[in-house]
Amino acid sequence: MAVADEGSFTRAAAKLGLSQSALSQSIRGLEERLGVRLLARTTRSVSPTEAGDRLLLGLRPAFDGINGELTALTALRDKPAGTIRITTFKHAAASVLWPALTRLMREHPDVHAEITVDDGLIDIVAGRYDAGIRIGEQVEKDMIAVRVGPDIRMAVVGAPSYFERRPAPQDPRGLREHDCINYRQTSSKGLYAWEFERNGVPIEVRVNGPVIVNDAEMMVMGAIDGLGLTYIFEDQVAADIAAGRLVRVLDDWCPPFPGYHLYYPSRRQLTPAFALLVDALRFRA
Incomplete structure (x- = not known):
């Protein structure tokens, strides 16, 4: 399982x-005991064979169950x-995440965290994550979702020097x-389309310009x-x-x-550490 997950014997x-x-x-x-090849090896990569995939399909739920029970034993610790x-x-x-997590880890030094930052929608079950945090509308319906942040707004902004040269757009279509x-999404590699809404009517605008980046600070x-103009979370430009x-x-x-919502599989057994994180993150208006 480890070799298949990492795609490398070294890792x-x-x-x-x-x-x-x-x-x-x-x-x-x-492989010799089973009489079948489980991993296909090349000089650059390692991947499961058809037999390996079949074995992994059966092993993962069993090992996840074992790991879940072992982890749950932490409930018996002080x-x-x-x-x-x-x-x-x-x-x-x-x-x-970071403000709540740092407070939690100061109070509970035996709780550790591994955080993966990715703008794509990750299958947390396949990726073997305990949970994910995404905007509420992006969370799958079969997940348990816990609200962890207030409502969010976007903002279109530009420098005063830019508006000295160009008149301000009167509606989103004028952005063309x-x-x-532009923002290049690191997962899909596509350009993010700017999304607007007024009186319940949504508009999506594909914009053009001299710069494409994949970082909000840039x-x-x-x-x-x-x-040029940029489209970003309101709190990131409020100051x-x-x-x-x-x-x-x-x-x-x-x-x-x-x-934002924290989400995790409905069948997940909450460990004491994870239950603490959920409570620490839970949004209280």
């Missing part, structure tokens, strides 16, 4: 705390302990005539430097708007929408 050995030769020998011994694996994206990690700073820097470094436009086209 799997490091994960398991074994030498690469010992791990390779164990796999060869297993202190919650264990590692919590979470997938989220940068804004949620900084604005919601403006220089805009989007703000580009807007402040007058390279710049207040200081006059940026000017907001199309405010009435950016209504609030459901904020």
